[in-house]
Amino acid sequence: MNYIKGTTLLAGLIGNPVKHSKSPQMHNTAFEALGLDYVYLAFEIPQGNLKKAVEAMKTLNAIGFNVTMPFKTEIIKYLDDISEEARIMGSVNTVKNENGRLIGYNTDGSGFIKSLDEKGVNYVEEKVVILGAGGAARAIATQLAYDGAAEVVLFNRTLGKAEEIAENINASIPTCRCRGLEMDESLLKEEIRDAAILVNCTSVGMKPNIDKSIIPSPEVLHKDLFVADIVYEPRKTKLLEFAERAGCRYMNGLMMVIWQGALAFNIWTQKDMPVDLIKKAVFEE
Ligand code: ATR
Numbered sequence: 001m002n003y004i005k006g007t008t009l010l011a012g013l014i015g016n017p018v019k020h021s022k023s024p025q026m027h028n029t030a031f032e033a034l035g036l037d038y039v040y041l042a043f044e045i046p047q048g049n050l051k052k053a054v055e056a057m058k059t060l061n062a063i064g065f066n067v068t069m070p071f072k073t074e075i076i077k078y079l080d081d082i083s084e085e086a087r088i089m090g091s092v093n094t095v096k097n098e099n100g101r102l103i104g105y106n107t108d109g110s111g112f113i114k115s116l117d118e119k120g121v122n123y124v125e126e127k128v129v130i131l132g133a134g135g136a137a138r139a140i141a142t143q144l145a146y147d148g149a150a151e152v153v154l155f156n157r158t159l160g161k162a163e164e165i166a167e168n169i170n171a172s173i174p175t176c177r178c179r180g181l182e183m184d185e186s187l188l189k190e191e192i193r194d195a196a197i198l199v200n201c202t203s204v205g206m207k208p209n210i211d212k213s214i215i216p217s218p219e220v221l222h223k224d225l226f227v228a229d230i231v232y233e234p235r236k237t238k239l240l241e242f243a244e245r246a247g248c249r250y251m252n253g254l255m256m257v258i259w260q261g262a263l264a265f266n267i268w269t270q271k272d273m274p275v276d277l278i279k280k281a282v283f284e285e
Pocket of ligand 1: 131132133134135136137156157158161201202203204214
């Protein structure tokens, strides 16, 4: 951080908790590599202080900032404008300061799409099965629908949450048919049969519970299915082991995390984040 000087402008993260976030390392490594005069800091904001935090970022003339839990929805009321995808999701993870006007975006879903694109996986006019109905599932399901998936099926332990996301997508994106279903092994197998992509958007399988998977066995999968897990610790989850055994192509969640950052970086700087460098320097890949 030897480059910080009187002209250096602020970017950052507001959320709670934030100490575990890799975003400061990602963005600062990229700023330094590209010789950009910015610095990225993480701010842990107590509940109830979001408005003040947003005003502070504006007052300090930050170029923009990321937003994480628990503020991704609440932030919207403090913004001047918002992208269509973020509006449909009801969730913002990136804010750009355009001469004092704050514009909201969501790069969680588009980061996932970029990682699919990188693997050459097609989702346009395809069916996608999603496990989970939390924030990550909402962003990914909505972006896939927005970008042309024909059918999205969400399975969740709590059915109401999956149904709510499905209703929202059906009401906003008429080109996609979306359904919410309760977790059930035979139903899951049936829905996966004609799907092109399966995405785990739950935390099941993440360290330290590495022996767990929502999918009970490789028999539920088929070899033409692309399997994505948003978990990247460990790099190969039990689900991805099953995918390998079933002969599927697959990916973990690492590139989604990097691409959501890279897309935010591009929104603020109009420059491409050096993703290969970030992979090595920040994630030791
Ligand atoms: P995120 O914002 O990262 O998506 P979240 O909103 O807490 O996190 O969502 C977590 C998802 O993982 C939810 O779909 C949750 O299911 P419920 O809605 O029923 O809670 C799912 N999940 C977490 N632990 C699970 C488990 N042991 N079995 C099944 N689903 C689980």
